[in-house]
Amino acid sequence: MTETLAYHDLKRRELTRFLDYIQAYNAIKNDLPGLKKKIPGLKVAILSSFTITGIDKILQVKGLLNDIFVDVYLAPYDQYFSEILNRESGLFSFNPDIVFLFIDVARILGDLYLNPFSVPTNEFKQRMEDITNEMKKYVDILLQRLNKTIVLHNFEVPTHSPLGILDSKNQLGLFEAIEHVNGELRDFVKNKKNAYILDYDRFCSLHGKEHVMDHKMYYLGDIKLDFELFPRLCDEYMNYVRPLMGKIKKCIVLDLDNTLWGGIIGETTQASIKLGPTGEGKPYHDFQKFLLSLFNRGIILAINSKNNHDDAVQMINTHPNMVLKLKHFAALRINWNDKVNNMKEIAEELNIGTDSLVFIDDDKVNCELVASCMPEVHTIRIPEDPSNILKEMMRIDLFNVLQLTDEDLEKGSMYSAQRSRNELKAKFENYTDFLKNLEIKLVIKKGDDAQLPRLAQLTQKTNQFNMTTKRYSESDVESFIKRHDAFVLSVQVIDKFGDSGIVGEIIIIESDDAWNIDTLLLSCRVLGRNVEFKLMEHVMQKARARNIKKIIGHFIPTSKNSVARSFYEQCGFVKIKDDGNTSTYAFDLSRQQPMVVDYITILEH
Structure with missing residues (x-):
């Protein structure tokens, strides 16, 4: 198999589980030297206090799926401190573009993690301050010596305290102590260029703290994260890698009927359309609120709908529960043309690449058509059950940037002005x-x-x-x-x-x-x-x-x-x-x- 065939075969694989990614990596590993020369890439270093063997392979596969060659340095087991402090370490020889620092709070607390109240409160408080300062020191050293992007995991807040329900009544409970450290680290990076917090506690909550660790694998091999969550953690890492490589989505292209509202406007009256703050229209109403929040942070919105133009525009302009107005859309393709050509025209009008587009539609045929003809477009089909729309849309992590500027916040009005220029x-x-x-x-x-x-x-x-x-x-x-x-x-x-x-x-x-x-x-x-x-x-x-x-x-x-x-x-x-x-x-x-x-x-x- 040639490099090109192996690369494209990778993109056709259905990858979900840990083993899927390892098999995909093994299928393409012989082609990696050639791909490294052809695909733009960057260097990623991962420093951890426990075993994460295999995460480097998964991250490489994730990178290739995004047309990025991710060259990974996985620091030796539990050697994060020496890697950071020693100028001659493998970390600094590798000279990464981005570093992920993944340290387990149980490891650095030692016996205090299971028995935090075996020492006086002031001594426990001092230990937590020492941990906070230690993390800050590591970040500062990495920023000073590398001058690159540093991402620090915060700490997972445990689900159990020896004090049980009285943990919150203690002068410094275990939960509060770790939450305080997380808050201190969050405030610390706000004033540090190129330093970020990966909210690992949120990650654990999202996937269920009871399921984050396979206890048997922890005791056998000091593996604190279940193998099946390695791909999900790599998704979090890619949220930082993509913007560094300019691989971000800029525009959401939306269908109208059964997407922005329930029902087909050409076949019914506005009064029968499902859209409002209560009842069957609430999922669509909430979805529009969510889209407006993205618009307000600089994401471009456009319409690609098979519809009578005048009917659709009247609905947008006059329905009392429309959150999104005509001014929020930078480009309109409301016609009976095929949606692939409409997508290309939208990209051309907005002067952005088609790979910057996300397409959202309820129709299976239209979604499959766009996905097959324009694989660079991220295509999402609206769930059949409207109650799941917002939940599914909130899972989209394709718009992350490493800075949010004044220009981002004004982008919507800027594209509205561009429509006026085109009319002139x-x-x-x-x-x-x-x-x-x-x-x-x-x-x-x-x-x-x-x-x-x-x-x-x-x-x-x-x-x-x-x-x-x-x-x-x-x-x-x-x-x-x-x-x-x-x-x-x-x-x-x-x-x-x-x-x-x-x-x-x-x-x-x-x-x-x-x-x-x-x-x-x-x-x-x-x-x-x-x-x-x-x-x-x-x-x-x-x-x-x-x-x-x-x-x-x-x-x-x-x-x-x-x-x-x-x-x-x-x-x-x-x-x-x-x-x-x-x-x-x-x-x-x-x-x-x-x-x-x-x-x-x-x-x-």
């Missing part, structure tokens, strides 16, 4: 006249601490107009800002329809007579307005004012950034090198004149 564009025969009418302004600022979350997020999420697709953490971007031989610029776009926020970024490394562009990217939301050309004009003017002779740019092709392939050449750059992976371009400022985009204004801060 239809009135112009000449595209340049349309762009002039938009009254576009670029606000260009030097990167600073306040912008760090957004600047890092742009490198992690931007796939289309991204010349090198380098993924950077906040600390990485901060290091560029602080370097004496480099600078970072943010790009904010404003026009007559509103402020798109910070949507672009350029990182430049300086030498005596040349500027080397490390990163140049723009959000897909502003593509098509010639913003990129005005930005390059600005950079060239600044370089010339500094007596820079040459600007060097690089293009590293991916499966998604073909739209940017010819950008440097369009700006007048000349290709000077191509090693098969990276194309390098140069612009000679002593001989060439930059292109001029006179209908866009620069506001520099």
Whole structure:
């Protein structure tokens, strides 16, 4: 079997149990060296206080299912402390992009875990403070030495206390003590760039604390987590891995009938539609509330429905119990066309990849059609029992990001403004006249601490107009800002329809007579307005004012950034090198004149 066939066969497997993943790994392990060269990836280190053998294989399979090559370092058994404290350890030699620190509270409490009240309360309290400080120290060391993403498991709060129902009456009960440590660690990471808490106590509650551990395997091999939950824990890990690799979903595309409401609007009256705060309409009402909460945190909503357009729009606009209004949807495809073509049109209108879409429908045929024709789209069929809709939708973990920025919170209104731009564009025969009418302004600022979350997020999420697709953490971007031989610029776009926020970024490394562009990217939301050309004009003017002779740019092709392939050449750059992976371009400022985009204004801060 070739690497390609093995890879695609992996995606066709039905994987649920621990053994399913181990068998899948064994089927593909001989192809891993070849896949490592072909698939974008990152390094993951897992440090644990107990046996988790096999989790590395499952995480690799999970990564491949997401088109990510996850290279895993599994630290030796119960050696997390020496791995962290020893600069020459395997951990630091591996140099991971992300570290998961999984320490069991029973291990570090020792005898006090089963007999916490064998010592005076003040001594027990001091021990818990020591544990808290120890965890903080480990995180600080990892952040300082690696400057990468660190994810610390919090502690599972046990279900049993020797004091029974009196645990809550004690001055410092066992439950309260561990909950306090968890709270302290949660507050600690809030002020730490690149540090996160994986809520392991919530994970245990979700899967049932009585079922988290197989006690026989614990006593035989110090295995604190049931093997069958290894894949579920890897799902939690992938919630951090995907955003680091820019593999996140951005848009939910929704059917209408029996999805946003119960019933078929074309065959009944509004009064007969099931939608409201009570009774049979409540599941749909709650689902709309849930979708609105996602919209408010930056997830795009769109409609793909086989329906009479006017009937559906009237329902959305006038039904008294509609939570979602027309303004919440960035794109509408309410027609009788096939849903696959509608999905492609929605992606094109929103200027995002089809792999950024999640499709939700109640119809089995439509779900199977989209899933088979567009496997990159995550397709979800609405449960037949409406009471299960919200429960199933809350299980979707495809929208996680590592930062939530002001731009995310305003994204809904920004896409609404884009619909207005599209309507205006239809009135112009000449595209340049349309762009002039938009009254576009670029606000260009030097990167600073306040912008760090957004600047890092742009490198992690931007796939289309991204010349090198380098993924950077906040600390990485901060290091560029602080370097004496480099600078970072943010790009904010404003026009007559509103402020798109910070949507672009350029990182430049300086030498005596040349500027080397490390990163140049723009959000897909502003593509098509010639913003990129005005930005390059600005950079060239600044370089010339500094007596820079040459600007060097690089293009590293991916499966998604073909739209940017010819950008440097369009700006007048000349290709000077191509090693098969990276194309390098140069612009000679002593001989060439930059292109001029006179209908866009620069506001520099």
